[in-house]
Amino acid sequence: MHDSSEFVWIVGRQEWTTCGWNAQEGCKVYMRMAHDGNRLVIQSLRATHVLAFLLVFSFLYFVVESGLLAWIIQNALSISGQDIEEQMLDKYKLTAHRHIQWLADSAGRNTDAVNDSFVNSEGRACRNTIQGRTSVTDDRGYICERAFLMSNGCCEVGTQSIRFSCVWCDLYTGCCSHYEQCVSCCLRPEQKNILLKMIVSTSGHRLRQILSATDQFELCMLKCRTSSNSVHSENKYKSEKMKYCYKQEPNRPFSR
Secondary structure, three states: OOOOEEEEEOOOOOOEEEEEOOOOHHHHHHHHHHHHHHHHHHHHHHHHHHHHHHHHHHHHHHHHHOOHHHHHHHHHHHHHHHHHHHHHHHHHHOOHHHHOEOHHHHHOOOOOOOOHHHHOOOOOOOOEOOOOOOEEEEOOOEEEEHHHEOOOOOEOOOOOEEEOOOOOEEOOOOEEOOHHHHHHHHOOHHHHHHHHHHHHOOOHHHHHHHOOOOEHHHHHHHHHOOOHHHEEEOOEEOOOOOOEEOOOOOOOOOOO
16 A cells, blocks of 8 residues: 655755655656756766866876976976075175175285285295286286296286286276286275175176176176176177276266
């Protein structure tokens, strides 16, 4: 014997709907249609999920196989690395007065003039600009002709050598006609503040080069090499006579 009622569970509605055994046929048809409709909705959602998964998988496969993912990661790391490096350089250049050895700082520990017998002895080796055909500047600021360059790399102190020579330099622009003159003039102890200002206003690849210097001599050699300060555009100098500069670009045009 059947109960007077049957219970039909409609999926998705989470409620009971009751139709009696003697209910109209339309009620039963409605219940079947509701059940079939919910089943179609579920099947449609499943198909949508599968399609979305296939699209995502296809996109990821393309990104990996085309090398796009590697390119994105490489550029992200590169940008991050550049930002970190720039921050370190900016911080480092503000402490250049401490990590670079300056002649002005060592002047207090030495006498005003260098002892000639010590300088001219073979026991003291000097670094020098090397590449000059006719003249050379050593790391003490002496400039001399190659004939007066001793075997230890130092210029022989005497009438044939000049210390901190700026004869062929424009002191306003900080540019000189010869590389060796630029280095010698740049090595003047009083140039420290000028060079520190130059470092602070420098950035990028040039700053990385400059901050590799450990003392004023290395700094002057790096800075005096022909740079953008003395060039209008590629291979075109602001002054054909003053190509080598130890200061930043001046506010007024170069003299021709």
